[in-house]
Amino acid sequence: MLGRTASSLFWMSRYMERAENLARLIEVGYRISLTPGIGGHRNEWRSTLVSAASLDSYLARYGEEGEADEQKVIEYLLFDPDNPSSVRSCIEAARNNGRGVRSALTRDMWEALNSTWVDFVALRPADLRGGRLPVVLDAVRQRAMLFRGAMLGTTLRNDGYYFSQLGAFLERADQTARILDVKYYILLPRSEAIGGDIDTYQWETILRSVSANRAYRHVYRDGFKPRNVVEFLILRSEMPRSLRFTYRWILESLTGLAHYYGTAAPSLSEARGTHDMLEQGDLDQIFREGLHEYLLNFIARNNALASTLAADYNFP
């Protein structure tokens, strides 16, 4: 397989995963904006922009006074072709990467990717009127899932599959860690003492951002508690967006590559380091050392792994 092909498969999946996450973040922002008195609207859109890695570019474009403008924020995050982190840009990048390796994709994957793009570019801001934003966001998530389903259901379990999986899981790990980090201050143990309605609501939104608010209730009988939320998203291996879960898959994919190519690359041992750190992770210790520091360290390791992977397999 060409190094460029591997890279494109990696980024194709990574961008689709990102588009899906972004749709979820926007949905959470939108829900909060419908619930007056909780945290304040302005704050929530700001933290949505931060989670979407778009605050700086948004402020550069609209200035501080644009921040409260919900319509602008939504359009910027959904449609703006100049915002490299918009849903549109992600879908376009995913499709362009797929297009560049068209012959490495199954027809079903390509159809999923292509139809997502074709339908998305036909959307206009006016299509969001009349409370239709959630419908559009649902459609984005469904398409991302269709793409993932097509990938899982139709591709050969060869090197291409592993690169594609690695793109998705590295992105997912990064997203979960960053969402937690953006909200870490409300999860610090001391805030448990406050524990009012607002906090509970905030904790729930974090879970909603990773589609885990219902799953949480199945795992934890008692209500939303910051300790549990942190444990759920970092250490619980049954939670498909937790850091531990994603690193199990990352390690499995890299091991798969090593078997497929008959030789282990440096990225494998690097991933094993992070994997072991998560497997041996202990909640008390994480809080003792500082949640924020723990997450920053994780995000840096995760980024470094992506670079090592690119070097190992001749990404251009």
Add this chain to the structure above:
Amino acid sequence: MDAYSSAESRFFDEMVDENGELRASYRQIGAWLNGQTRGALRRKRDEADNIFRRLGITFAVYGSQEATERLIPFDIIPRIIAAAEWRRLERGIEQRVRALNAFLEDIYHRQEIVRAGRIPAELIVRNAAFLPAMGDFSPPRGVYAHIMGVDLVRTGPDQFFVLEDNLRTPSGVSYMLENREAMMRLFPEHFTGHRVAAVERYPEHLRATLNSVAPPACDGEPTVVVLSPGIHNSAYFEHAFLADQMGVQLVFGSDLFIDEGALFMRTTRGRERVDVVYRRIDDDFLDPLTFNPDSMLGVSGLFDLYRAGRVTIVNAPGTGIADDKAIYSYVPEIVEFYTGQKPLLGNVPTWRCGERESLAYVLDHLDELVVKEVHGSGGYGMLVGPAASKREIAKFRGLLKARPDNYIAQPTLALSTCPAFTNSGVAPRHVDLRPFVLVGDRIRITPGGLTRVALKKGSLVVNSSQGGGTKDTWVLED
């Protein structure tokens, strides 16, 4: 639905004869068509659009701002060629491509045809499409043009003419294949009722052709790649499609490099040797060391490697000299010179505007002629006299006087019509035909080819960049 009529037409119609009777090859399709309502055909057309859209068959139209990607319209009514008609065409095409390859070999060696006074020397040596760098080099099997798309037009029952020989990087074959795929999904019942010659083996034949011209340095199974300029090229879909169908890598220039006298691609396992490059980039961009130094699309040193017999480039660089519009008018002489036979397929009569008498005639008859730029393609830089405004004619008059050598002129051809499904029902529209030819260890011609159709009423321009569409093309077997 109203019966199809081309009665008032002075054009040859593929489906009905001058008495309005169905031709033998169209008996079933014609009867079926007459039994369809407009709504039923529209539903089929929408279904076809859907199939193509989902498959991502798109065509980038240069200069089209709002849509960088657009579907080439597909017409659901097939163009049908009878078995006997096709056999005649096939013989004519084969003769022509043999002659053109012999011509290329000759002009890059001894230039016997020039010595014999059959073609003026300056037409070759002063032609931008002539590559002196190809001199005294013989590609594997002596084949220069391996992959060709010969544009044919029809004006009567037995009157087929070659409009253009495309010997550089002809495109469209993926549409031929996908059109068939779509038709079989849309109308399986037509395929059980007809014996339609298969086109599906084209990728396999292409692979066999490419394998057969592996360079001398290659021992064992050759590694073939398709070299594309990238995802923004108008034919990118086709590049990817063909690579996929052949089971070979689709590469960009940046995936390739040369080391120790061999061509390699960068793979996840390190480097892998490449033997045959089916390139879909122009000569000019192949190798910045030999050709355009600014090219980012090719590979530095590729041409030297080619001449050293370490890699094969398909089609060979410099084949453009044989499909140059200035050379075109000499092809009948070329066929006779190298085969010793009369051409089975004729040319469209052509005035070379560089010749004084021709220029005078052309300037006097601009309103009835088609004037083409010698090096143009895709229907750009072209005047269609009968359809042109006074201003356009005046503009071309100026262009012709300023650079007569740069133009040829041809009569406005009475291109045959074929029924097409239009907004006003089933109506005659002009068509041409591009059969696809492969030359390697032997010559392989896929039955049929790509029928292009001018969907605008009365229009004679079938190019997809100018509002043309395509049709599935059936060659019926006996």
